[in-house]
Amino acid sequence: MKKKLSALLSFCMAACVCTVFPFSASAASDSVSAGGSASLVMSASQVSYASVKPAAAVSAKDYMSQMKNDLQTNVPGNVKQGDSGKTDKIQYFSKKANRNKPASVWTPPGYDSSKKYPVMFMNHGVMGGENDMLSGWSIREMASNLIKSGEAEPFIIVFPQMYTDPNSGSAMGISMDVMDRYDDYVYDLTESLYPYICEHYSVATGRENTAIAGFSMGGRESLYVGLMCPDKFGYVCASSPAPGIVPASDMFISNHLGSKKLNSNDRMKESDFKFSDSDLPYILMIGGGTADQVVGTFPKQYHELFDKNGTMNLWMEFPGAGHDASVGTPLFYNFFRYVFKAEASSTVPVDQPGDLRGDVNGDKTVDKKDVEKLRDYLLGKTSDIDGKAADLDSNQILTAADLSSLKAIVLKGTSGGEQQVTTTTASSQNPWNPWGEQTTASSQNNPWNPWGQQTSDTSQQNPWEQSSTSGTTSTTTTSTNPSSGSHV
Template sequence: MNENKSDYTIQTAGYDTEREGIARGEICTIEYPSRTVGNPRKAMVYTPPGYPAAGEYSVLYLLHGIGGDESEWYNHGKPQVILDNLYANQLLKPMIVVLPNGRAMPNDRAEGEIFAPDKVQAFETFESDLLDDLIPYIEANYPVLTDRMHRAIAGLSMGGGQSLNIGLNNLDRFAWIGAFSPAPNMRPPEQLLPEPQKAAELLSLLWLSCGDLDSLKNVSDRTHAYLSQHSVPHLWVEEHGDHDWPVWKNGLYQFSKLVFS
């Protein structure tokens, strides 16, 4: 599972186009208390068609890029449309998708100098906010399964780096990890996986994808090389594209079909 898989660069026609005559999920904004930051924070939550008919659901935490916030995926990536279409085709396991704001600081809006040191630091602080505040809130307020086999994390660019940093540092919490064009905030591979064989035993899926025209592709290349060198099973998907939404939407489309299976 550590080779480039060209099959995962192919989507069903209209995979991100709203279809008529199918059941739809709902996506809404929630507010949760954050002890990490010291004030309430916002996230978006997608619940699938028929919710809560499935009883208990798995959860995917889906992270945005450095210039976005909890609404970036919704505004640009149409996750609810992609997921609704997959449910209509019976290609998804029942899951809730949580879209957090990965910038854990009192003023977490995507404004001003997005590369300011305090904002970059806030992307690191998000690990505590996610583990100690958001996940407990979701598990207290939604009918979700709470073991690692039913929890996934994935993201684009800065959020892809966060997904690897957080997921691989907390394999007792996450069995499914995805990074779509991860940015340089990702730790070096030796720090990400100091015990590669332990990670290999615990991971159910490690997904890494990037566009072949992406100027940050070297970040993914070095990680893929390290994973291959140490025989850590992973899906490496190199597709035609840049650091942009067609690559990231395909990442969500393909990754979500594989998790919790």
């Protein structure tokens, strides 16, 4: 009895205690153990990040193969510090629950309603809510710093209340009925929450711009929603996912019947747990700890069942980790670094042709206007630039290093070389240096204020510098009238 009560307390923080799936899976061929040595990652304060920007429109299998070779087991400490985004508290009308439901919505640093942003839905554990994933996981902090560094695409994160029941705002106890109400989140998300987010925020639509992730019960629902709606969600990540999508048994529910298929009373079988090649998410990622006393080996069994059914997926195993952020934080860190990059999304495509290296604004000249245009892009003020022309160090991402190099080119060409400025490549090695000269380095210029004037405009301060305050939070509500859909 004492053991069961202890497990119940753990479950209330995450998901079901498990035994095993009734199948025998083959060895995983697409797994990555997080116990090995991690690749070196530079800190968030450095402008030249080790980053990946694959070519647009790669296949899901090719994309995951690239990602598999670059998974990191450790998150740099400063990447987990400082949220510079903004969090709104909203209410929306859920058609499935026939009532208003809450959610939290995080918009990234530099959010501009004139631009379109991919959106990620980040799901909580059992008996949790829309605030559970806001702290303790470094989700907003990691997103803020990776976006500012250029290693992640700017994106919106929605933190929902998953439990979808007309009669209750949260789960009471653990039963098959409770599991079904969690699974009803798929209808709430696709019919109500996602349309609300698209109406009230500047969202880039399409599966290539839509992701779902979560922890424990939220990890289970991320896998389930991804399986049910592969046309809507192109990126799926599950940290320590709870059991029950397919038949299973644990100490709370001796006979999980499996989740219901979409718009059907038929339930999922092991043979249904798969994606076709055409529906495969660009990222299908699962992680779990070897010392997880809550969901045990269920995360790995989900991974192995995908393997058994011929569905490529990425598996990260964390030796000695339990059912907590020691798995979720590094898993989401890797997910954030690669999400929304498989196809061209809301950011500037880096493979656009450029007639002249440095001609960021496309006017056939390289001058001060190009420097200011690139600065505005890096600060999130514009998205209308030629990405290839701006990528002066040819690493397929745009950072402050490119801004410094462009400034060097322009100043060298207009001032007779009197100013000492930075460039990343000597002209003898860089055929795209328009003036064919080598410049010298100086670290004293702030690339965010390209001409060195004193200014009180805070937008020109170095965004790599950590603020002493966290991101802001505001509260927004909607009318109970389901047809209104407006902020009041």
